[in-house]
Amino acid sequence: MEVFGDNSCPPSCNTLGFLQKNNSLDEKGRLAGQKNLLSCDNSDRDARFRLTETDFSNLFARDLLPAKNGEEPTIQFLLEIVDILTNYVKKTFDRSTKVLDFHHPHQLLEGMEGFNLELSDQPESLEQILVDCRDTLKYGVRTGHPRFFNQLSSGLDIIGLAGEWLTSTANTxxxxxxxxxxxxxxxxxxxxxxxxxxxxxxxxxxxxxxxxxxxxxxxxxxxxxxxxxxxxxxxxxxxxxxxxxxxxxxxxxxxxxxxxxxxxxxxxxxxxxxxxxxxxxxxxxxxxxxxxxxxxxxxxxxxxxxxxxxxxxxxxxxxxxxxxxxxxxxxxxxxxxxxxxxxxxxxxxxxxxxxxxxxxxxxxxxxxxxxxxxxxxxxxxxxxxxxxxxxxxxxxxxxxxxxxxxxxxxxxxxxxxxxxxxxxxxxxxxxxxxxxxxxxxFWLMWKAKGTIGFEQHIDKCLDLSQYLYNKIKNREGYQMVFDGVPQHTNVCFWYIPPSLRSMPDSEERREKLHRVAPKIKAMMMESGTTMVGYQPQGKNVNFFRMVVSNLAVTQSDIDFLIDEIERLGQDL
Amino acid sequence: MEVFGDNSCPPSCNTLGFLQKNNSLDEKGRLAGQKNLLSCDNSDRDARFRLTETDFSNLFARDLLPAKNGEEPTIQFLLEIVDILTNYVKKTFDRSTKVLDFHHPHQLLEGMEGFNLELSDQPESLEQILVDCRDTLKYGVRTGHPRFFNQLSSGLDIIGLAGEWLTSTANTxxxxxxxxxxxxxxxxxxxxxxxxxxxxxxxxxxxxxxxxxxxxxxxxxxxxxxxxxxxxxxxxxxxxxxxxxxxxxxxxxxxxxxxxxxxxxxxxxxxxxxxxxxxxxxxxxxxxxxxxxxxxxxxxxxxxxxxxxxxxxxxxxxxxxxxxxxxxxxxxxxxxxxxxxxxxxxxxxxxxxxxxxxxxxxxxxxxxxxxxxxxxxxxxxxxxxxxxxxxxxxxxxxxxxxxxxxxxxxxxxxxxxxxxxxxxxxxxxxxxxxxxxxxxxFWLMWKAKGTIGFEQHIDKCLDLSQYLYNKIKNREGYQMVFDGVPQHTNVCFWYIPPSLRSMPDSEERREKLHRVAPKIKAMMMESGTTMVGYQPQGKNVNFFRMVVSNLAVTQSDIDFLIDEIERLGQDL
CATH class of the missing domain: 3.40.640.10 (Type I PLP-dependent aspartate aminotransferase-like (Major domain))
Structure with a gap:
C-alpha cells in the first residue's frame, strides 16, 4: 500500500513512488505563509512517508534502525503504531465506546486471550509487538473519554499529544x-x-x-x-x-x-x-x-x-x-x-x-x-x-x-x-x-491556544460544574456535601438510593450510605460506561466527587453520569 | 493525497477511499499468526489512516477533537507531525547529517529565522504549530546520532520510541x-x-x-x-x-x-x-x-x-x-x-x-x-x-x-x-x-529484544570501548587518565596537541592542557560533527570522557571521533 499523489499533482511526479514537499528540517524556507504544502517539487527535501504493506511476522527489533536497510521497516513499523494510536484517539472521543474494559489483576496476569505480560529471554516478532500495543490500550482506561471523571487530570489534548510525541522523539x-x-x-x-x-x-x-x-x-x-x-x-x-x-x-x-x-x-x-x-x-x-x-x-x-x-x-x-x-x-x-x-x-x-x-x-x-x-x-x-x-x-x-x-x-x-x-x-x-x-x-499548547484558549477551557469546565450543581442541588435522591456554588469544578454529593430516603439519620443509615458510592463505582467500572471518584472526608461518609477538566465534556455527559448513578443505584 | 490500496487489493475495495484491516482494538481476533494484515475486508473494524491534503493555515487547535467534525483535521494534523518525526528519525541515523546546529541562547531568544519562542494571548494556526515543531527539532541535539557521545544516555531505540508514543497517547x-x-x-x-x-x-x-x-x-x-x-x-x-x-x-x-x-x-x-x-x-x-x-x-x-x-x-x-x-x-x-x-x-x-x-x-x-x-x-x-x-x-x-x-x-x-x-x-x-x-x-523493548537482545547491546558497546582503548593507548598525542582496560564503556583520555608534547610537566603545561578539551569541544559543537564530554577529576585537569551506550555506534564512528579531535586540536 502506498501513498500516491492526489489529483492536483502531475502524474510524472508519482513515478518517484512518493511525494516530496516544500519544507524540510534542514532548509531555510519556512512553511508558514506558503500555500502549497504538498507540491511535487522534486528537490532535495524531506520525503513524505509512504505506507507500504509489510509482513512483520518475520521482522524483529534487530531489523529496525540502526540495522542495515533498517530505514524502511522502521518507518513502516512506526506508521503501524501510529495507525493503532490514531484509532485509539478517535475512539477516545467516541461516546459509543467504553471508558474502560475492566479486568481484575489476576485475570490480566493469567493472560487475556493470549496477552502475555511475562518477559522472556528470546525476542518476539514485530507483529506480536504490534498486538501487544493494541492489547495494552484495549485493557487500559481511556482517560480522555468525555465520560471519564475519575481524576483531576483528564482529557486528551491533541496539541499536547503531538508535543509529547515530539518530546519522546527528541529523547533528551x-x-x-x-x-x-x-x-x-x-x-x-x-x-x-x-x-x-x-x-x-x-x-x-x-x-x-x-x-x-x-x-x-x-x-x-x-x-x-x-x-x-x-x-x-x-x-x-x-x-x-x-x-x-x-x-x-x-x-x-x-x-x-x-x-x-x-x-x-x-x-x-x-x-x-x-x-x-x-x-x-x-x-x-x-x-x-x-x-x-x-x-x-x-x-x-x-x-x-x-x-x-x-x-x-x-x-x-x-x-x-x-x-x-x-x-x-x-x-x-x-x-x-x-x-x-x-x-x-x-x-x-x-x-x-x-x-x-x-x-x-x-x-x-x-x-x-x-x-x-x-x-x-x-x-x-x-x-x-x-x-x-x-x-x-x-x-x-x-x-x-x-x-x-x-x-x-x-x-x-x-x-x-x-x-x-x-x-x-x-x-x-x-x-x-x-x-x-x-x-x-505545554509550550506548544500555549502557542496553539493562546492564553485565551486556556481561559476558555477553564471557564467552560467551571460552567459545566455549575450546571451539575444546579441540576442536583434540589433533585430528589441527592444531598450536597457542602452548600453553595463550588469554587472549583469539584461537586461533592451523596446519591441516596430510594431505600434510604425515608430512613432517619442513624449509625445504621450512615453505614449503609457509606457503602453506596463504592458499590455504584464498582458497577460503573464493570459496565465501563463512566468513572467518577468517591471518598469520605472528615465526618462525612463516602460521597461522590465529580470534577471536570476535560474540554470534551458536554452537558449531555453530565446528564449521562446522573442517569447512570440512578440506574445503578436505584435498587441499593 | 490519499492512501490507495496496493495491487493485491481488488479495485472495488478502493472505492471506499480507505482500507480496513483485519484487526481492531475492540474485536477478539488477534493479529499474531494471521498472514493477511491488510485485507480489504469491509467489516466493522478499524479504518487505516489515510493522508489527505489539508490546508492548516486556517485551522486552529479549537478545530481539532473534541470539536464537531474535528476527527479528520485531528488525524491529518497528527499525521503531519508523524511525517516530521519520521524524517527526524531517519536523519538521526544518517551520518551525513549534523549532530547539532549550535546557537547561543541569545541567538535563539532573538528568534532564528522567525522561530519565535515567546508565548502570546492569541492562538497560532496549526500551520505555524507544525513549523514550530520542525524548528524545535532543527535547533535541538540529535541524541540518537551515532556520533553523539556526550551523555550516558544516548541512542534512539525505535521500539522504545513507539512505546513512548503509546504511553503519551494513553496519558495516565x-x-x-x-x-x-x-x-x-x-x-x-x-x-x-x-x-x-x-x-x-x-x-x-x-x-x-x-x-x-x-x-x-x-x-x-x-x-x-x-x-x-x-x-x-x-x-x-x-x-x-x-x-x-x-x-x-x-x-x-x-x-x-x-x-x-x-x-x-x-x-x-x-x-x-x-x-x-x-x-x-x-x-x-x-x-x-x-x-x-x-x-x-x-x-x-x-x-x-x-x-x-x-x-x-x-x-x-x-x-x-x-x-x-x-x-x-x-x-x-x-x-x-x-x-x-x-x-x-x-x-x-x-x-x-x-x-x-x-x-x-x-x-x-x-x-x-x-x-x-x-x-x-x-x-x-x-x-x-x-x-x-x-x-x-x-x-x-x-x-x-x-x-x-x-x-x-x-x-x-x-x-x-x-x-x-x-x-x-x-x-x-x-x-x-x-x-x-x-x-x-521498557517492557515493550524487553518483549521485542528479549534478555539476549539487551545482552548483545551491552556486549557490543563494551567491545567498542575496548576498540577505542586499544586504538589510543599507545597512539602519539594521547595519554590515558588511568591504565588498563576500562571496566565500563568509559574511556578517559587527554589529547595532547603537538605544541604541548615536548613540554615538560609543569603548572604552565597543566593549565594549557586544562584548556584543550574545552576548546576542542567548543569547536565540535560549532561544527556540529560530534559531541563528547570532558571534565576534570581530582588532580587531573580537563580530559575527555568517551562513553558508548548507543547501538548505532560502529568502529568507524570511533575512528571519526579520533580524527575529529586531531583535526580540531592539532593547532592548539
Missing part, C-alpha cells in the same frame, strides 16, 4: 543547555509567563518543572528551610530548632484512618506530610489547620496554632495555603493567610497544583487573590489546563534560592570554559540530575 | 490499578525480573520506577533511615543520633571547586550528597571514601572511616557502592564492602544507575559480583540499556519497607471497599502522588 533531558537548548529556553520563557500570571513584578523569580505536585511542594519546603536555616544544608536538621509546618486539615482524619476507605485520587494535600517525613521534619511537626464547612482554612486557627507552637518553643517555618483542594476544590483565603505569615515572618507557599489554572481566567482568578504575596507557588498545568501528564511547576519569587538550596557546586557561577553562558544550565537547581522534558507539550 | 499515571491496570502489572512483573537478575531469591522484594537516578538514590537513603530509625518519620531527624552516610569521593573535590570546571554530564555521584542535604542529614555527614587509581572505593578506607565516625559518637547508617561511576566507569568492590556493612550493621545500597545494565550480560555481570547482598539497588535502563528517557528503578530486598517509609495512610491495608485487590495501588509507596508511566517503553 533538561540538565544543560548544551543538550536541550530549545527546551531549556522554552522552560525559562514559560516559567516567566507563569510568574507574570501570578503577579510577581516583571515575572521575576525562578522555577522548574518537576515530576509532579508532591515534588513541587517538597521543593517549597526545602526552599523555606534554606531561606531561614541555610546551615541545615551542610549540618542537617540538628542545626535547626524544632521547625513546624502548617497545612490544611483537608487531608485525612479519623474516619479516613479508621473506616473502610478509598484513597482520594490525587492527594496533593498529603504532599506536605510526605515532605515533612522525607525531609526530616517529622509528620508530627506538620500541623493541620481547621477549615470551615467549605473546606477553607480558618485564618484565626492558623494564628492560634502559630502562637501555640511558639509557646511550646517550636519555630513556625512554613504555611501551605491550598488553592483548590483535592476533594472540595476549596481555595484558602490567601490574603488573610499572607497577613499572618508576614506578621510572624513565615514562608508562604500556595499549592495551586489543582487551582493554579484559574489564574488564566479573568472570571475566576479572583479566587487566588493574594497569590502574588506567596514566596512560592505550585501549579500543575497537567491538571486543570489539560496538558498531558506530567507537567508541574514550582515557582519561587526570590531568585537564587533554588540553586542555593540544591546546588552541590560551590563554583557554580565560575565555569568559563564552556563556550556559552552556563547560567542556562539548570541541572544544579534540581534535586534530580537528569530531568524529563515536560515543557514542550 | 501509576497511582492506582484503577486508572493504569496494565501498566501497574507491567511494572510489577518487570521489577520482579530485575530483582531476579540482581540475584534476590525468587525475585522477592519491592521497588518502583522513579524520575531518575538521583531520586532512586534518595529513596535508598530514606529506606535505610526508616529501617534503623523509623521514628524519624513522625518525629523528624532530632529523634535520631547524628547519622552518617558513606559514598565514593569520585564526586568532586579541590580542583573541581576551585578551577574552571565543566559540570560532568550526569553526576549520579552527587546524588547522595543531594539526598543528604534534602533529607536533613546535612552534606557534612556524607563522608567521602578514598578510591584507587581506577576510581574504585578502597574497602579499608571505608572501615577506617566507619570506626572513626563511631569514635566521634556518630552513627554510621548507609554505604553507597557505585556500580559504574559517571566519569571513570568504575565498579566498587561490592563483596568487600558488603562484608564491612554486615560487620557494622549498615544499609548497603548499590548505585547501578550506569552499571546496572551489565547484569544483563553473562560476560560482564561479574563486575557487580555481590550485588545480591545489597539492601537496595538503583538501576537506570535509560542509560546503558538504551531505553528512552526517563526510566530509573529503585529496587529493595525487604518487602514492606518502601510503603512503611512513605505511606501516610495507617489504614493502607484495610480498604475493602474497592472491588479489586488494592495491594496493586502503588501510590502510597512513592514520595510522588501521581507518577509518570515510565514502564511501558
Amino acid at each position: 533531558n533538561m540538565f544543560t543547555y548544551e543538550i536541550a537548548p530549545v527546551f531549556v529556553l522554552m522552560e525559562q520563557l514559560t516559567l516567566k509567563k507563569m510568574r507574570e500570571m501570578i503577579g510577581w513584578a516583571g515575572g521575576e523569580g525562578d522555577g522548574l518543572f518537576s515530576p509532579g505536585g508532591a515534588i513541587s511542594n517538597m521543593y517549597s519546603v526545602m526552599m523555606a528551610r534554606y531561606k531561614y536555616f541555610p546551615e541545615v544544608k551542610t549540618k542537617g536538621m540538628s542545626a535547626a530548632p524544632r521547625l513546624v509546618l502548617f497545612t490544611s486539615e483537608h487531608v485525612r482524619d479519623t474516619i479516613a484512618d479508621n473506616m473502610t476507605e478509598s484513597k482520594p485520587n490525587l492527594q496533593s494535600h498529603y504532599s506536605i506530610k510526605k515532605a515533612g517525613a522525607a525531609l526530616g521534619f517529622g509528620t508530627d511537626n506538620v500541623i493541620l489547620l481547621s477549615t470551615d464547612e467549605r473546606g477553607r482554612v480558618i485564618p484565626a486557627d492558623l494564628e492560634a496554632k502559630i502562637i501555640d507552637a511558639k509557646q511550646k518553643g517550636y519555630v513556625p517555618l512554613f504555611v501551605n495555603a491550598t488553592a483548590g483542594s483535592t476533594v472540595y476544590g476549596a481555595f484558602d483565603p490567601i490574603n488573610e493567610i499572607a497577613d499572618i505569615c508576614e506578621k510572624y515572618n513565615l514562608w508562604l507557599h500556595v499549592d495551586g497544583a489543582w487551582g493554579g489554572g484559574l489564574l488564566m481566567s479573568r472570571k475566576h482568578r479572583h479566587k487566588l487573590a493574594g497569590v502574588e504575596r506567596a514566596n512560592s507557588v505550585t501549579w500543575n498545568p497537567h491538571k486543570m489546563m489539560g496538558v498531558p501528564l506530567q507537567c508541574s511547576a514550582i515557582l519561587v519569587r526570590e531568585k537564587g534560592i533554588l540553586a542555593g538550596c540544591n546546588s552541590m557546586c560551590a563554583g557554580y557561577l565560575f565555569q568559563p570554559d564552556k563556550q556559552y553562558d552556563v547560567n542556562y544550565d539548570t541541572g544544579d537547581k534540581a534535586i534530580q540530575c537528569g530531568r524529563h522534558v515536560d515543557i514542550f507539550k | 499515571n501509576m497511582f492506582t490499578y484503577e486508572i493504569a491496570p496494565v501498566f501497574v502489572l507491567m511494572e510489577q512483573l518487570t521489577l520482579k525480573k530485575m530483582r531476579e537478575m540482581i540475584g534476590w531469591a525468587g525475585g522477592e522484594g519491592d521497588g518502583l520506577f522513579s524520575p531518575g537516578g538521583a531520586i532512586s538514590n534518595m529513596y535508598s537513603v530514606m529506606m535505610a533511615r526508616y529501617k534503623y530509625f523509623p521514628e524519624v518519620k513522625t518525629k523528624g531527624m532530632s529523634a535520631a543520633p547524628r547519622l552518617v552516610l558513606f559514598t565514593s569521593e569520585h564526586v568532586r573535590d579541590t580542583i573541581a571547586d576551585n578551577m574552571t570546571e565543566s559540570k560532568p554530564n550526569l553526576q549520579s555521584h552527587y546524588s547522595i550528597k543531594k539526598a543528604g542535604a534534602a533529607l536533613g542529614f546535612g552534606t557534612d555527614n556524607v563522608i567521602l571514601l578514598s578510591t584507587d587509581e581506577r576510581g574504585r572505593v578502597i574497602p579499608a578506607d571505608l572501615e577506617a572511616k566507619i570506626i572513626d565516625a563511631k569514635q566521634k559518637g556518630y552513627v554510621p547508617l548507609f554505604v553507597n557502592a557505585t556500580a559504574g561511576s559517571t566519569v571513570y566507569g568504575a565498579f566498587d568492590p561490592i563483596n568487600e564492602i558488603a562484608d564491612i556493612c554486615e560487620k557494622y550493621n549498615l544499609w548497603l545500597h548499590v548505585d547501578g544507575a550506569w552499571g546496572g545494565g551489565l547484569l544483563m550480560s553473562r560476560k560482564h555481570r561479574h563486575k557487580l559480583a555481590g550485588v545480591e547482598r545489597a539492601n537496595s539497588v538503583t538501576w537506570n535502563p535509560h542509560k546503558m540499556m538504551g531505553v528512552p528517557l526517563q526510566c530509573s528503578a529503585i529496587l529493595v530486598r525487604e518487602k514492606g519497607i518502601l510503603a512503611g517509609c512513605n505511606s501516610m495512610c495507617a489504614g493502607y491495608l484495610f480498604q475493602p471497599d474497592k472491588q479489586y485487590d488494592v495491594n496493586y495501588d502503588t501510590g502510597d509507596k512513592a514520595i510522588q502522588c501521581g507518577r509518570h508511566v515510565d514502564i511501558f517503553k
